Amino acid sequence: MWKKVVVVVYQYGASRIRHNPLDAAVTHNITGTGNTSPPKLEARERIRDAAIELFGEHGFNEVSLKEIACRAGVSAPLVIHHYESKRNLRKVCDAFVTEQIRRTKTESVRIAGPMPRNHALELIQSHRHLLKYLLQAFAAGGPEMDDLFDTLVEDSLEYTAEAEQLGLVYPSTNPRHRAVVLLLQSFGALMLHHQMKRHLGASPLDEESEGLLPYMAAVAEIYTRPLMNAEMYRELMESQQAFEREISDASPP
Amino acid sequence: MWKKVVVVVYQYGASRIRHNPLDAAVTHNITGTGNTSPPKLEARERIRDAAIELFGEHGFNEVSLKEIACRAGVSAPLVIHHYESKRNLRKVCDAFVTEQIRRTKTESVRIAGPMPRNHALELIQSHRHLLKYLLQAFAAGGPEMDDLFDTLVEDSLEYTAEAEQLGLVYPSTNPRHRAVVLLLQSFGALMLHHQMKRHLGASPLDEESEGLLPYMAAVAEIYTRPLMNAEMYRELMESQQAFEREISDASPP
DNA sequence: CACAGGCCTGAACGGTTGTTCAGCATCTAT
DNA sequence: ATAGATGCTGAACAACCGTTCAGGCCTGTG
Structure with missing residues (x-):
């Protein structure tokens, strides 16, 4: 019932x-x-x-x-x-949206099979208002949202592993960290949907479901082809390591 | 007292x-x-x-x-x-932060040369409070922020092109779209810095400047090595195209 | 029919918000 | 010395917020 x-x-x-x-x-x-x-x-x-x-x-x-x-x-x-109060109303909404998204996600995973599409894009088409709420709730914080994000990470990790075994996704030196960063990037980009619409013509969060191809194409290109050099990579990491060493040399006496 | x-x-x-x-x-x-x-x-x-x-x-x-x-x-x-009013105070703050960031950015570009590091990361170390304000302002919207985001896109585009000529960055079929999406992802990930800290141990927005290596490493890996298959790419694009075709067939009678 | 009880509302309360106002110092210029 | 700005404040105001309260409508039950 x-x-x-x-x-x-x-x-x-x-x-x-x-x-x-x-x-x-x-x-x-x-x-x-x-x-x-x-x-x-x-x-x-x-x-x-x-x-x-x-x-x-x-x-x-x-x-x-x-x-x-x-x-x-x-x-x-x-x-x-x-x-009872407005705060409690928010708590109830958090729990409800969380539950709804959890159910929708597992369903969509079943339907879509081992396709590690963008989690966000997965939810968008049919549950836009839930996604909007979710983004606001992520911005506001709260334990419910922490839990939800954790399960999103676990789910993503799980069926990314499946896709990896199918050869659709390449392995990572740290799959968990990669999954986290991908989620952060996906949801984060949606939080800036206003700029996205201004520059790419459409955003997954506005009413019409069309015009997403530019965004999809750019994301797909970034994720299928290397963006920058290995030399670039090395330089990036080394500069950061040097910076952190400098910090830890200076501070802990 | x-x-x-x-x-x-x-x-x-x-x-x-x-x-x-x-x-x-x-x-x-x-x-x-x-x-x-x-x-x-x-x-x-x-x-x-x-x-x-x-x-x-x-x-x-x-x-x-x-x-x-x-x-x-x-x-x-x-x-x-x-x-005059609180709204006006916000406008003044927007303008001030915008100007300050513009100046800082051009300086850092001069110093760093043609290194297309993350714009966000570029700003973080020395101007954390400005970045925090910027993220809040992006979330809230407003014409000042639209302009600022536009110039960020242009700047990013410009010295990504330089890095491309140096062979550090690979070309794109649509450099502008790629730059936009990279900016959206970078800033967006920062807007979720709470989850980032929870899962990666640190975030560029909190006080200690250490511990960013996990995040940097994951980002660097994502951007230097292909994440998913070309087949994956094709399937992604085709499903989206099919979806949009279906939409446009149904709606405009 | 009476009556109890669960929705639901208008009016009202205490608290906070952004903003206004009258007035107090302090300093400069005449 | 007097007058007038200037920087600044405490008190007060209207508006709005979330919340409480007393009571009206409706329904089911004895």
């Missing part, structure tokens, strides 16, 4: 989150027909969805309870009545 | 900032000789520096005027007296 709730919520979210009386009637209809177990439906889920959408769009502190309530078609005190 | 505490805190903060000798000389000169042009020194700069530091650390909306004033060792209304 919990699943059913989730499905309804998702469909609701996919329909751009209009909270008209019509939609309210529809949800009421759905709840009224079948479920015998304690429903507790309707407004509670609408509030959560509105919060997720608005937090994802504008950030946590930029959104007031009144705006959330307004988008959910309810009053502000009701938000407090259902979720 | 409270003031004294504040002042100490500020000086400690300022000693990390390390103003340019040029700026220090100018300010001292003005105050000492009684320049005819509007002096308005001392507190005004302190407020600006405090604002930059706090905005960079906690974000624009997370910092109140009172906190800025407290760190600058003045009262809140004085902030309004010097800078």
Whole structure:
């Protein structure tokens, strides 16, 4: 039954989150027909969805309870009545989005097979609002997000290893570190989606799903062909090592 | 007595900032000789520096005027007296940081020669607070930041081309797009510096400058050796092309 | 029918925010 | 010495925030 709730919520979210009386009637209809177990439906889920959408769009502190309530078609005190406080609402949203993304990820992994595409791009097409929320939550921090990031790393590590055995991905001297940096780069690039859209014409986070080819092509080229020389590599590492040696020589007396 | 505490805190903060000798000389000169042009020194700069530091650390909306004033060792209304409003203060900070980074960048380019290191890493060692502010400002958006990002792209493009002629960097089918994506990835990874520190042990944004080798090594490996197969590349591009074709076939009736 | 209980709301409260205002020192110029 | 800027402050203000409270609507149950 919990699943059913989730499905309804998702469909609701996919329909751009209009909270008209019509939609309210529809949800009421759905709840009224079948479920015998304690429903507790309707407004509670609408509030959560509105919060997720608005937090994802504008950030946590930029959104007031009144705006959330307004988008959910309810009053502000009701938000407090259902979720104890705004902070707790955020915690619930964090947990919900985390769970939803975890499920979506494993599903998409099953479907896509051992294709180590960009994690971010994997999620984008169907769950844009979740991804937006996720990015805001990553920026804001919090233990839920730390856990989620960890599982993303583990998942990435896992099916990158599969792809490596298939010869699609080349081995690394430190697969875990590589996976982490790739995740950081992928999600980080999405956090700058505004600049990405300005310079590349489109971003995975805006409404139209088209025009991503320039970005995909650039990323693909960077990841399939070496970008810089081995000599470059050596110089980079040596300068950094020299710098760190200099630091540690100077500081610890 | 409270003031004294504040002042100490500020000086400690300022000693990390390390103003340019040029700026220090100018300010001292003005105050000492009684320049005819509007002096308005001392507190005004302190407020600006405090604002930059706090905005960079906690974000624009997370910092109140009172906190800025407290760190600058003045009262809140004085902030309004010097800078018309909080929004205007942010605009001034944007312009100042932008200008400072522009200057620093050209200097570092001169010094480093045609070494297309990470732009971010280039700035980090000496101007961490500026970089923190920059990342927050990128996240918040604004025309000043758009302009700055554009010049970063142009600069990157320019001396990547130099490095290319020296054989340190390999050519691209679209150098501009590649430069943009590299910038997005570099800065974006820094925006997730919390996760970076958790998984890689250190981040360029925290106080100690050591321990960056894991990150540098992973980045260097990604950029010097191909990550995935050409077959992988083909599949990636084709799936995206197919997806976009499907979209454009369905939508424009 | 009465009545209890779960949604839900309007009004109101305390706290914080950015900003305004009147006035206090300090200094310069007349 | 007087007048006038200038730099700066404490007190106060309106607006908004998250949250509380008392009560109204609706539904199910005796």
